[in-house]
Every structure is written in structure tokens, then in C-alpha cells.
Amino acid sequence: MSGKTDDETCANFLERIVCLLDNELDAVDVAEVKAHLDECAPCLQSYDLQRTVKALVARSCMEHAPDSLRQRVRVQIQQIRVTYTEG
Numbered sequence: 001m002s003g004k005t006d007d008e009t010c011a012n013f014l015e016r017i018v019c020l021l022d023n024e025l026d027a028v029d030v031a032e033v034k035a036h037l038d039e040c041a042p043c044l045q046s047y048d049l050q051r052t053v054k055a056l057v058a059r060s061c062m063e064h065a066p067d068s069l070r071q072r073v074r075v076q077i078q079q080i081r082v083t084y085t086e087g
């Protein structure tokens, strides 16, 4: 067991990443999450994916994003979650 992060830590950060994207975190939490993103590639990947989904959803209010594209991004997020859960 070496390294600064483990799966449980990342699972916790995943929840806060969602809040971060919704602007629901206070400044202390934002700093913590961003520090983690700097040193954790999987979480950064997840952050990027979820930001992409948000952008797609926001855009779909004005124009219809292809369902297949949204579906594909959702599947990728699911796979990341499964990776964390299964360890």
C-alpha cells in the first residue's frame, strides 16, 4: 500500500467532483479537489468526462445533441465508477 491515494479516497473525490462541477463546493473543498486532480490521473479523466457531459447537456437545451454521443459518454463514466468499485 503505497502512494497518496487509494480507491476509497478516489470514490470520495468522485462525489465531490460532481459537486465541484455544479459549483456546490466551498472554497476549501474546491482547493482540496483541485489538488487531488493535479496528482490523480483517473480522477482528472473523470472530471474531464463529467465536464463534457455537462457541456453536452447544456448544449442540448439549445440544439439536440446526438443521443448516441451522450450515451457513449455515460458509458465511459459508468466504466470509471465500476473500476473504482471493483478496485
Ligand SMILES: [Zn+2]
Binding pocket: 005, 009, 010, 013, 036, 040, 042, 043
Ligand atoms: Zn483520485
